[in-house]
Amino acid sequence: MTKPIQILIVEDNMVIGTNLSMQLNELGFEVCGLLPRGEDVLSCIRNERPDILLLDIQLKGKLDGIETARLVQSEFDIPIIYLTSNADEAHFRRAKETKPRAFISKPYKNIDLKRAIELTVEAISNNARPEATIENHYVLTDRVFVRKQDKLMAVAIKDIRYLEADRNYCRIFAVEKEYLLVGTLKSLEEKLPRANFMRVHRSYIINVSQIDEVGNNHVSVGGKIIPVNKIAKFELLRRLQTL
Incomplete structure (x- = not known):
């Protein structure tokens, strides 16, 4: 929808x-x-x-x-x-x-x-002109390469705070910059390293290591309040204990 x-x-x-x-x-x-x-x-x-x-x-x-x-x-x-x-x-x-x-x-x-x-x-x-595109072989264990015009730019995994669905695009919010990627959040979820990233809501994937605060039904990441559904909350707490 x-x-x-x-x-x-x-x-x-x-x-x-x-x-x-x-x-x-x-x-x-x-x-x-x-x-x-x-x-x-x-x-x-x-x-x-x-x-x-x-x-x-x-x-x-x-x-x-x-x-x-x-x-x-x-x-x-x-x-x-x-x-x-x-x-x-x-x-x-x-x-x-x-x-x-x-x-x-x-x-x-x-x-x-x-x-x-x-x-x-x-x-x-x-x-609409996407600032960057992403494909399978551009996702490595420690960085994501995003294409901007005729260049590939490296974004360190540790610097990515969260990803947000934006219709047919996704936005990566890193420590210093925001990137617009072609593709659904689900397609990106399958490519990102599971050790770092977790889908906590239909519209958000977070970098677990970037969490600042965990509330009853939300997390705070880089000053952004992100909703967390009940099933994801249980898994998130489990993963935080293993970090």
């Missing part, structure tokens, strides 16, 4: 934000968060990265929507759709510098919201 598009809403009017969330759910999208302040956005994205950021330009607090977008773009490449009730030239010029995918004027129509998101999703799909 295809994972629904994850959308993070940043809107300081909670009535508008809640209605927007309900509309998006009805359209088949999944809202992964509703935040009222720009100051909270970056930490939220670090914990759970959305596919699209739906951002009100006029936020209360120290950061308006445009400044929030710039802050996010300093770390992440996430498509932005602006919501605005003020379409004056000054705001438009500032917002345009952040290269948003669309502007939606308030009060917005349901069809405008749907079309803006669908066009953004289509643009993401058309412009």
